Amino acid sequence: MEKQDERSLPEKVSERLIEYILEKKLQKGDKLPNEHSLAQMLYVGRGTIREAVRILESRNIVTVKQGAGTFVCEKYGVSDDPLGLCLIENKEKAVKDLVDMRIIIEPEIAALAAQYAKEDDIRELEQRCLEVEYCIRSGKSHVKSDVAFHSQIAVCSQNYIAANIIPIIASSVRIFSELTNYTLLEETVVGHREITEAIKRHDCRDARESMMLHVMANKRRLSQPL
Amino acid sequence: MEKQDERSLPEKVSERLIEYILEKKLQKGDKLPNEHSLAQMLYVGRGTIREAVRILESRNIVTVKQGAGTFVCEKYGVSDDPLGLCLIENKEKAVKDLVDMRIIIEPEIAALAAQYAKEDDIRELEQRCLEVEYCIRSGKSHVKSDVAFHSQIAVCSQNYIAANIIPIIASSVRIFSELTNYTLLEETVVGHREITEAIKRHDCRDARESMMLHVMANKRRLSQPL
Structure with missing residues (x-):
């Protein structure tokens, strides 16, 4: 699996966050723990969490509201332009x-x-x-x-x-x-x-x-x- | 258009890069200019270019090969899991x-x-x-x-x-x-x-x-x- 080895740390962390959403059965609009807690939970730096969250944001899996936190996106992972x-x-x-x-x-x-x-x-x-x-x-x-x-x-x-x-x-x-x-x-x-x-x-x-x-x-x- | 105003600078720059790919008629596998040139072309910092490229990478529009540069992705914008x-x-x-x-x-x-x-x-x-x-x-x-x-x-x-x-x-x-x-x-x-x-x-x-x-x-x- 060539692809697997090439994945960056933020990509791997973003997959872990998806697993977290599934495990906790978070629904559209539910709030995720803050950056600090996620970083501690997954043993990575806050910068990595921020990048992982950005990846999930671009996939419409989460949405970041300034000052309020990170939430499960209403589009629940369906991309804006999935067909390119x-x-x-x-x-x-x-x-x-x-x-x-x-x-x-x-x-x-x-x-x-x-x-x-x-x-x-x-x-x-x-x-x-x-x-x-x-x-x-x-x-x-x-x-x-x-x-x-x-x-x-x-x-x-x-x-x-x-x-x-x-x-x-x-x-x-x-x-x-x-x-x-x-x-x-x-x-x-x-x-x-x-x-x-x-x-x-x-x-x-x-x-x-x-x-x-x-x-x-x-x-x-x-x-x-x- | 509430959504438009909420878009971050890297997101806006990523849209400009898509326009660039279309204008130049770049095909799958074609190479994009380096970070420095893109930053100059779009009047933004290299950090912003890097983030914009990461957004396009997660959308399978470009692919970054370490040491070689940024290329138009073979998947041409079709997401890996578009249906969530x-x-x-x-x-x-x-x-x-x-x-x-x-x-x-x-x-x-x-x-x-x-x-x-x-x-x-x-x-x-x-x-x-x-x-x-x-x-x-x-x-x-x-x-x-x-x-x-x-x-x-x-x-x-x-x-x-x-x-x-x-x-x-x-x-x-x-x-x-x-x-x-x-x-x-x-x-x-x-x-x-x-x-x-x-x-x-x-x-x-x-x-x-x-x-x-x-x-x-x-x-x-x-x-x-x-």
């Missing part, structure tokens, strides 16, 4: 590819959501659906609440991996927001309602089909001149 | 969810591969297919070459996003390797050959179906006692 999209040159092609991936993944996840959604998850989904509608009706940007709506469907599916991948794909579209042009507002309101209702009825087939129509409408729009 | 799987407690459930995601994604990507694969991509795929078979026949671990085979199918599909997601999902299974037990060796050899042949013939339907059979065999095995 910042390095893709042809942004237009990347958007098309993202939409194609959504067409593959999201209808099936909607079907799983209809099958496995729990009462609480559905209530939350209805809430997110209303939020998107509220943003659109009041002329605000609905990009953020749209990502939240699609992410909640992944939560309903009870698939951990989908719940991590969907927000990445949905929010990646925002990286290229200059290419997107939210003109399908009425379609979005109606589409989201249909999807929400199908999941609420636990109707897998309808959930899959309404999601397919919704993401296909996005694809069609992309292929038209802006 | 290291923080998932129930590893067994995570493996099942990963396999379910593969069932959703990989057959469709195989169909796209059959449609869009270029001559060179197919030659490379045949090579990867042989490598897996070689590892299995000679009793070596084929996990790494298996990931390479599935990743090459995503390359054949010409979808940037799939080419980034498939390696993540395929190699994530390795994180939980204690739960996996590669007993389906003969099925793997035959399955991979069928998939490769279908892509070579540009037969979308056959590529989708052979991939579906292949990933379903994996799912079946998981549901059996080890």
Whole structure:
């Protein structure tokens, strides 16, 4: 294992801190011990702890609040740009590819959501659906609440991996927001309602089909001149 | 934009370095200017450059080779654990969810591969297919070459996003390797050959179906006692 030997001390310490978070079952927002205690606990200097914390910060595992301390990050280890999209040159092609991936993944996840959604998850989904509608009706940007709506469907599916991948794909579209042009507002309101209702009825087939129509409408729009 | 103001100087400098890599069209393995030149170029201290480089290193955007300099990383910005799987407690459930995601994604990507694969991509795929078979026949671990085979199918599909997601999902299974037990060796050899042949013939339907059979065999095995 060549890689293992090459790892720096701060990297190794950052792995120990991950183990600590898991052992202590720390949740999003929970506070870690201070630098001094961590340094004593792991037998390393405070400088090393500081570097290890910086590594975990860049991985969205912890977040440092000036003067308040170090906390488990709300993103719980999911990177901001995990697919390295910042390095893709042809942004237009990347958007098309993202939409194609959504067409593959999201209808099936909607079907799983209809099958496995729990009462609480559905209530939350209805809430997110209303939020998107509220943003659109009041002329605000609905990009953020749209990502939240699609992410909640992944939560309903009870698939951990989908719940991590969907927000990445949905929010990646925002990286290229200059290419997107939210003109399908009425379609979005109606589409989201249909999807929400199908999941609420636990109707897998309808959930899959309404999601397919919704993401296909996005694809069609992309292929038209802006 | 609350987030923007909170970013530290090294984080801002790391963004400037990404812009530099894009502007200069640096490719995987290309060397960056030394610390001193970067510090002069961006009007910051060498300590700040060092921290910025460390941030990019943890994002797999650059790699630092002791004594040789800083290079664009072969992983080109795709994180090692982008889905934060290291923080998932129930590893067994995570493996099942990963396999379910593969069932959703990989057959469709195989169909796209059959449609869009270029001559060179197919030659490379045949090579990867042989490598897996070689590892299995000679009793070596084929996990790494298996990931390479599935990743090459995503390359054949010409979808940037799939080419980034498939390696993540395929190699994530390795994180939980204690739960996996590669007993389906003969099925793997035959399955991979069928998939490769279908892509070579540009037969979308056959590529989708052979991939579906292949990933379903994996799912079946998981549901059996080890």
